Amino acid sequence: MLDHTVARWVRAHGGSAALAELAGWASLADGHGDSALPLRGEAAGRHGMPPLEDDAMEQVMADPMVTVVTTGSTQAAPAVAATPFVVDSGYFYLLRNHLHEGVVARHANTRRAGAGTEPEGSSADIDVLFHGDGSGRVAAQRAAVAQVPGKRLFVLTGGPGTGKTTTVLRMLMLLLKRRAGSGAAPAVVRIGAPTGKAAQRLSESLRDGARLMRDGQTRLPEDWHPWLDASLNAPASTLHRLLGSRGHGGGFVHHAGNPVPADIVIVDEASMVDLAMLRHLLEALREDAALILVGDADQLTSVGTGSVLLDLVGAMEAAADPGLVRLSHSFRADQSLLPLNEAVRLGDIDAFERAVIDAGDQVRRVQIGAPHELDAALATWARSLADGLRAAGAFSPLPRGADGAPDQVAVLGALDGLRERQLLCALREGEFGAEAANRHLESSVRAASSGGALSLTRGEWYAGRAVMITRNDYTAGLFNGDVGICLEDADGALGVWFAVTVAASAASAASAGSAASAGSAASAGSAIDDDAAAPATERSRRAVCFVPGSLPDHQGGFAITIHKSQGSEYREVAVLLPPDPDNRILSRQLLYTGISRARQKVQLWASDAVLRRAISTPARRSSGLRARLDASQWS
Numbered sequence: 312m313l314d315h316t317v318a319r320w321v322r323a324h325g326g327s328a329a330l331a332e333l334a335g336w337a338s339l340a341d342g343h344g345d346s347a348l349p350l351r352g353e354a355a356g357r358h359g360m361p362p363l364e365d366d367a368m369e370q371v372m373a374d375p376m377v378t379v380v381t382t383g384s385t386q387a388a389p390a391v392a393a394t395p396f397v398v399d400s401g402y403f404y405l406l407r408n409h410l411h412e413g414v415v416a417r418h419a420n421t422r423r424a425g426a427g428t429e430p431e432g433s434s435a436d437i438d439v440l441f442h443g444d445g446s447g448r449v450a451a452q453r454a455a456v457a458q459v460p461g462k463r464l465f466v467l468t469g470g471p472g473t474g475k476t477t478t479v480l481r482m483l484m485l486l487l488k489r490r491a492g493s494g495a496a497p498a499v500v501r502i503g504a505p506t507g508k509a510a511q512r513l514s515e516s517l518r519d520g521a522r523l524m525r526d527g528q529t530r531l532p533e534d535w536h537p538w539l540d541a542s543l544n545a546p547a548s549t550l551h552r553l554l555g556s557r558g559h560g561g562g563f564v565h566h567a568g569n570p571v572p573a574d575i576v577i578v579d580e581a582s583m584v585d586l587a588m589l590r591h592l593l594e595a596l597r598e599d600a601a602l603i604l605v606g607d608a609d610q611l612t613s614v615g616t617g618s619v620l621l622d623l624v625g626a627m628e629a630a631a632d633p634g635l636v637r638l639s640h641s642f643r644a645d646q647s648l649l650p651l652n653e654a655v656r657l658g659d660i661d662a663f664e665r666a667v668i669d670a671g672d673q674v675r676r677v678q679i680g681a682p683h684e685l686d687a688a689l690a691t692w693a694r695s696l697a698d699g700l701r702a703a704g705a706f707s708p709l710p711r712g713a714d715g716a717p718d719q720v721a722v723l724g725a726l727d728g729l730r731e732r733q734l735l736c737a738l739r740e741g742e743f744g745a746e747a748a749n750r751h752l753e754s755s756v757r758a759a760s761s762g763g764a765l766s767l768t769r770g771e772w773y774a775g776r777a778v779m780i781t782r783n784d785y786t787a788g789l790f791n792g793d794v795g796i797c798l799e800d801a802d803g804a805l806g807v808w809f810a811v812t813v814a815a816s817a818a819s820a821a822s823a824g825s826a827a828s829a830g831s832a833a834s835a836g837s838a839i840d841d842d843a844a845a846p847a848t849e850r851s852r853r854a855v856c857f858v859p860g861s862l863p864d865h866q867g868g869f870a871i872t873i874h875k876s877q878g879s880e881y882r883e884v885a886v887l888l889p890p891d892p893d894n895r896i897l898s899r900q901l902l903y904t905g906i907s908r909a910r911q912k913v914q915l916w917a918s919d920a921v922l923r924r925a926i927s928t929p930a931r932r933s934s935g936l937r938a939r940l941d942a943s944q945w946s
């Protein structure tokens with residue numbers, strides 16, 4: 312249904328009935344992620360909107376609340392309308408989306424056009440960075456490192472395990488080395504991600520990659536170590552922090568008049584960045600700064616409006632823009648799920664059927680169309696879950712370490728147990744949603760944890776319970792999406808443990824946290840992990856404990872939505888889709904995001920009809936951005 316509040320607002324301000332209705336649909340479409348409504352052609356009539364009759368179209372175009380423009384993407388400044396609605400190049404916009412798109416297109420195209428004439432990375436340097444590996448599997452990675460110098464917008468996209476982080480580290484080292492060679496002041500680097508969890512994970516992955524390059528099999532010569540260290544010294548934070556968010560509605564400290572003081576800005580998990588955030592970011596960068604966007608363009612798009620990474624990748628790919636590199640070789644140890652992921656990514660149902668057969672027992676289809684079938688699947692899943700948690704020691708009291716505190720190895724082992732298997736649901740609410748599935752799984756795991764003696768569990772808490780944080784809490788150092796586990800210590804107290812990356816100086820404080828000492832546990836969290844992170848070189852993985860009652864907003868973590876799983880990986884996943892093939896949530900990107908979280912095994916909990924519908928339905932957000940990017944001088 313269209314948004315009646317907006318429709319009424321239009322009428323109350325003197326707008327025509329036709330405009331009121333169209334504005335109501337545009338507002339609804341905005342809620343579904345569309346930045347613009349196409350008025351004519353095949354794409355028109357989204358979300359159940361009836362076709363616009365000719366006389367209604369005339370009324371809209373003539374309405375004083377509408378500005379009609381045709382914005383060319385190469386214009387120096389986007390057309391700025393002074394009315395609440397805009398019709399531009401056949402699309403109907405809410406004013407703010409029109410502004411966002413215009414600014415993003417202008418900045419992106421200017422950045423692409425002004426790539427400069429800097430020579431590519433030298434092959435000698437690239438050989439050193441890739442240890443002489445010139446094989447086909449690293450060709451795209453090498454191309455990315457070679458092509459990044461001089462680019463003011465560079466996009467690196469690829470599926471899970473294709474080496475995006477590894478490549479970013481090498482790109483960064485090359486850029487820093489060249490800059491030093493030019494005699495300029497050392498480059499200031501900032502790393503950002505849409506969520507705190509993603510920012511934290513990126514600095515962890517960079518640190519792991521750097522360790523291999525410093526001491527491991529892929530050791531770099533000593534003269535590269537300063538660039539390695541400098542790469543890791545870049546602080547990682549959420550994009551909100553990077554821009555200096557003043558909180559809801561308060562704008563940002565950094566904008567065109569006060570740009571972010573950085574020469575290189577890297578944004579990870581860029582598929583989750585929405586149109587408004589990309590606009591603010593582009594406006595807040597210095598003109599000469601390099602922006603490197605990294606992400607998997609085939610994953611689900613942002614929760615907010617737009618599909619900016621997908622639009623950028625599509626436009627840059629079509630124009631053979633050297634500012635884009637797509638990585639496709641997967642370096643994952645287990646390659647058996649790749650054909651399945653690829654078939655879903657490309658929407659190829661026949662290839663999908665073949666991939667399921669070829670993967671043997673690594674892919675299981677579980678026909679689920681009715682609640683009793685879901686209950687049966689959940690009961691089996693709950694048994695494996697409980698067995699896994701028991702094997703990871705999550706049901707037993709934690710042993711004491713040498714310092715008398717709970718043993719870190721045991722805690723991290725239990726936390727790793729949570730990455731063994733994860734149920735991912737398309738929906739959050741309803742009978743087939745994550746909340747209901749989680750309740751089911753919790754009651755089984757809770758019974759298994761207490762050996763059936765439920766009276767021994769305390770309120771909603773019991774040893775082995777998984778929880779997911781649902782709101783960033785910078786003071787506690789916990790981020791939306793962080794997963795923790797409730798464990799019992801040697802004194803019988805329950806505490807909720809999270810793995811965090813801590814500054815070396817805080818590591819001992821963190822390990823001293825215990826369920827019995829509420830204050831120290833909470834302050835261990837707060838002392839260590841502000842998301843404007845300490846240099847990655849000085850950080851290590853630790854478990855920290857929180858008293859259950861002190862946790863920020865959270866929910867049970869045994870079943871989560873596919874949306875929430877973005878960026879995480881598990882050994883085995885089960886993907887639960889809704890039973891109705893006409894459910895509008897079904898899309899290829901949703902299924903791809905879910906199954907590509909699995910390293911070894913996938914269970915597909917859905918009927919054949921639902922799976923086919925998901926695979927054959929690309930989630931397309933409607934926007935004028937792609938056309939504006941396509942129209943640039945690159946095409």
Ligand SMILES: Nc1ncnc2c1ncn2[C@@H]1O[C@H](COP(=O)(O)OP(=O)(O)OP(=O)(O)O)[C@@H](O)[C@H]1O
Pocket residue numbers: 449452469470471472473474475476477478516642643
């Ligand atoms: N050129 C390479 N040679 C050898 N191993 C590589 C190479 N590139 C990546 N890898 C390995 O592949 C694995 C995945 O790499 P990386 O984490 O960089 O990928 P990613 O695309 O960032 O993954 P994800 O999206 O899952 O975070 C790592 O173990 C990494 O060491």
